[in-house]
Amino acid sequence: MNIANTYDTKVETLDFNILEVQTYTRINKEKGEADWEESSEDELHNLDGEIILLNQFFQIKQMYEIEIFSRALHEDPFKDFKVTIGANATKCKVYLSIKEGSRVSFFPNFEYQFLNLINKAKIRAGILISIFDDVLEKAVSKVTSIVRVEENVVYKKNEILLVAQGLEPTPTTNDSLIIHFNKKSETDEQDQVDYASRGFIQSVIADELLIEYIKPKNGKAGRNCRGEFIKPQEPEIKNEPTFTTDDTIKEIEDEDSIKYKAKENGYIALDGTVYTIKADMDIKEVSFKTTGNISAGIDSEVNLSVKEKDVMKDAIGNGMKVEVSEIDIDGNVGSHAIVTAQRANIEGQTHKTAVINAKKIKINTHRGTANGKEISITRLEHGIVNGDTVEISHAVGGEIRAKDITIEVCDSYVKATASRFIEIVKLHGSENVFTIDPLMQKTKKEALEENEEEIFELETSVKNLKVEIEKFKKVIKNDTASFNELKKKLVHYKKNGIKMPGAFVNKYKQFIKVQEHLDTITKEYKVKSDKHTLLTTKTASFQDNIFNARIINRDRWTDHNEIIFRLVEPQIELSFTPLQGSLDKIFGIVETEDGDYEIQAVKE
Template identity: 35%
Template sequence: MGFFDKVFGSDREEKEEKKPSGGGSFTPIVVTTDNVAQLLHDTALKYKISSHALDIRLLSFKTLIKMDPKEEEWIELEEGEWQKFNKPEILLNPDFLIKQNYELEIFKYKEEPWNSDLLLHMGSNKEKNRVVCTIKAGSIIRKADNLKSKIRNLIRMKMLRSRILIDLWDVDYDSALDDLTAKAMVQEQYILPEDLSFDVCVCFASQKPVNDELILHYKNKDEEPEESDRVDYSKRGFIQAVEKGETVIEYIKPQPGKPGRNCQGAHISVPEPLEKFKPEFRVSDAIEIDEDETRILYRAKRGGYVVFKDNTYDIQDSMELNEVSFKKTGSIDAGVETEVKLHINESDFMKDAIGTGVEVEATEVKVEGNVGASAVVTAEEVVIGGQTHQSSKIFAKQAVINVHRGFVKTSEDLQITRLEGGVAEAKKAKISQMIGGEVKAIEVDVDVMASNAKIYAVSKIVINKMLGENNRLVIDPTEIDSYHNEIISLEEKIAKIEKELARLEESREQKEALKEKSTAAVNTLKKRILEAKQRGVRPQPAFVAKIKQFQKLESDLLDLKAEIKAAERSLKETRMKLLAYQDMMVNAKIINYGEWSDYTHIEFHLLCPQIKLEYTPKPGDKMQEVYLKKVTGPDDEVSYEIAVKEAVKE
């Protein structure tokens, strides 16, 4: 029965025990009791039969109350008086007592056809403040006189057997029985396809007290499991960062519970709430307090990390560390939006300031020394005074790196003193020395370029001095992350629209041909229909049907032409968006203020149409600017070719 405990057996279980048990005959008796279950038990023992072989009939009952346990006499309630006492302020008072006395006839159980296959349970929750009747699936409800009343009486007798007080907190369950009995009366018998449950008695449930609790939210959020449920032992919560407005600590005040009373009339008491964690700490001006009747919230007035010192909680935004490593600190996940600034002081070029496999995330990260293998740094601003390992990764809004061998990506500016085979992506990249490696940015400026370098840009590449060979310089927006997805999406959309246009045009041509072929015959049919109407003769249905088919063809053609126009308009708009990206690169330029070296390769990747233009500068040529020159053909067709002119220092 779900959360309900079984209080009384089903009819089937009782009927198994109600079979003759070897005892002699039993003469009905009339008795008065306030405990029906005990009475049946005692009677069964006396006559040496099973209590389940006995049945009861309620003759009358009394409801008795005491307003105070010290009172000697019980007060019998007259009919209609109960509503004066059926109030929470009385029933939830532990001094109020209530019981019922029943006058019963006890007789030998005799099975009747109407309930021989009725499987009926009574159950309640743990407190017994809610009693539920369940008629089990498979029960057979047979037609009988006063069937509804008989089922109600059966429920009522089961309530008495389980010491449930009657006519005090009963629930109206007529509607639950109406449909059931109606089907049985119509069909002679009705087999219940699924369990039918309904409340028969509901009193006052108790409400548990709320014990006080101190919740350190700033610590708990670091302990929440990841989606993979795998423990990352590198993340040990070295600092607990919070954002502005975030709840740092929460104190839940103790709150009293609420007593109840169950359907047996017993008062349900509740304990007093426990108070063990009342705040005795202080907070700094960086934390605001918001208090109401049930709780106290301590919220961060600024971003930073939480510090507890001298019994005072504070939020600070700057921290200096000698190193960040798996052994000493673990990973530091302060969050980019928390305003936490980390300064890592280790500057020995033989050591790692940020160790192997460690992740560091904060608003600002300044590292005096090196970033180790597989380390990851994420921040708004990053400064690295040493070198980055080739397997390290840096993600930032802006970054300044001394020697870079790993991967770095910034959404704004990037400055690298020496790029040694690493990968750099940015909006604008400034590289002092480039020794191999790869750079992708809208604009790239390199002071000194050695060999085997690759640069991808959108608007400009500037080389101040080229010393090495085998370098590749490419203007291609699709290589830049911020443009790539949008360009690919536009190209896919253009291909899809062009395919749809081809299908629509083919369908239009077919319908146009059919219309042209059918026009003469349709005109003849129209003439015959008109002549028939003039003679007062009803036109042939086949002629009318053909005319309607032709009209449908004309309507479909109009719809097709409208669809074609809409598709052409969409294609034009999409191509314009793609051309906007091409306009950026059409004005792009690659400038070498120094001298070209051997095996330098230059590419311009046009988007609309998709064409790659290539150029190999002549070694030894100096001060050159390579750009795209617009060429207009004899039919006013526009194309582009690579051109070269003298570079002028800006």
């Protein structure tokens, strides 16, 4: 800049040549500085060792003798070769960037001049030359080889080459405490935080990583390409564990960390300063205000007991979601609440919009929806029940779908649909509908539809194959005599070394292909016919049990109650309304001598 000002010219118009490079080193003492000593080229090669370069008292600098000249007076072969020098944050890695659109042509002494170009760029950036240059030769050689082969090169995209590499320091590790069990907040479909899911219970499984303490670790010193020593910072220690654990949590310690893992399933709790894994929890209520949603999981082995008994309050609040292994609720389940568990016991009542999902369910008063395997309800008040085995003490309206249904006292407006068995002990009301439907379960209905679709496809395929088989059988029958005669001629030609006519050979091969095709479609016909028979039998099996299915009323029949049986094949629905006062107790479906089906009173 000073020279440019002196000669009243712009810096961009000036360039320089490197005439001489002098490198000086010294190793200071703790209480004083040593004298600088010039290092020879051989001594510079010995500086590669980490012992010297990572000595914090070692220093290195360079001085350059240069010749400055005006660019206008010299032809520059790199005038269109736009390169810059950059480095990473520590300046331990230095890169040469070749800009997109750069042009360069090969000329004698290209490799030397290109190396000189890089060294000048490094000097401008304050980077030492000939010290950290182990990677430089590879970069120069790569560019030189391309230019030598192609002679004229245009860079169609930016390219970056590593041209110097110092000793990168290893960062210092500060201690940290990672709480793994504290899972992220749940989000809704719009990726907004669901504040109802606040993680009141953090369920864990055996061998799950709960907490991890990362120990502090000293970093390793480095030296960058400017020759500067990089001293690592002292690690900060702020997060040492202040808690302990009991025998439900194991500690695994190594030189890097301490890991705390669960020994068993359950939920993690902090009792004072002691972390522990528990299975049983008693709480007053589940609500947005107190707990938020509880999502421990049905396989978590977390057992929840909700103690709120007040009939005017909800033990499980409005819109709450609870998912645990087992749950005992002393009170009510509120509107739009969803309870999911392996076992659920509800002593209060369920709101009409509440949903209970569990393998085993017991409910006092049910108005909502219950989905499970074994379901027992004291009083059904227009609720919905879906299960395998359902027992109801008193039904006052509602919909029941199960394999087996037992109702002790049945009032009015009950729709009960079973695949095997419905029993009413006392019938007090009317407008009830009791239905036997083998396809009551969604999976069975879907399986039948799929089965029937496949049967239709097989019937079409078998029919077409049969027509094709008859066609090819006829062709073979008509051509067998001529084929045998042709075969004799070919054997004769071959035996006597006579060249076989091409037309004979082609005709012979065609006949063989016809026979092979007939064999193939015959096998296909047999496979598809057998499968058609199997699927047809399977369709019939969907309603096998309907002839053993029973609707039983142990009481006298009241007026306006309907019995329905749904057949699979043929797909018909039979209906029967027992007369008021009738003592017929057991009803089933019977095939008459005419092949028709009727609902009749049968023996138990």
